[in-house]
Amino acid sequence: MGPGKITLLHAIQETGSISAAARSMNMSYRRAWMLVATMNRCFQEPIVEAAPGGLGGGGAKLTDFGLTVLKKYEAMETIAINAVDQHLKRFSKLLAEQPPDKT
Template identity: 60%
Template structure:
């Protein structure tokens, strides 16, 4: 059985403003309350997570993630109202497109596709 997997990436110039990984990072930041905790949960370096947040924050009219510096009471990060809205809309778009396997165009492609690739002819 063929599978349909759509990966939605929204671009701001040459930069990916939102994609599946960035949406997962936003959700983790919302859940964990910090970039470092979100990075740990996602098995990603803090630097990588911070660079992704920085890219997102530079691509939208307002920042998606606000940070507060760490101190004795701790620091943290939270999604702004725009960050929450962007994540909600992105997830809704993902959900809508996942149901696209009922589409006649997909059905036509699936019908023409083999269940498994043929052996290479260069062997």
């Protein structure tokens, strides 16, 4: 699980569709579907619930479990960012203001 899959989950949540989520990320539907299938297999319960498309539409949504996973990931991400924030600030002070030319 990483930022790309989390972005895909947010896009599915916003659009209600794996296809629309994929388009919004400039990703193929096949790739998005494969990522969703992988996430659904890797967790104790499905993350995304999808209804087949066709004449009536179809669609996709995050399951309650999927919403829980999303919230827990984002909480961990916040903790990780806060843990390294001061180190990154000190490190960035070591960088040149303007990188030298490649010549």
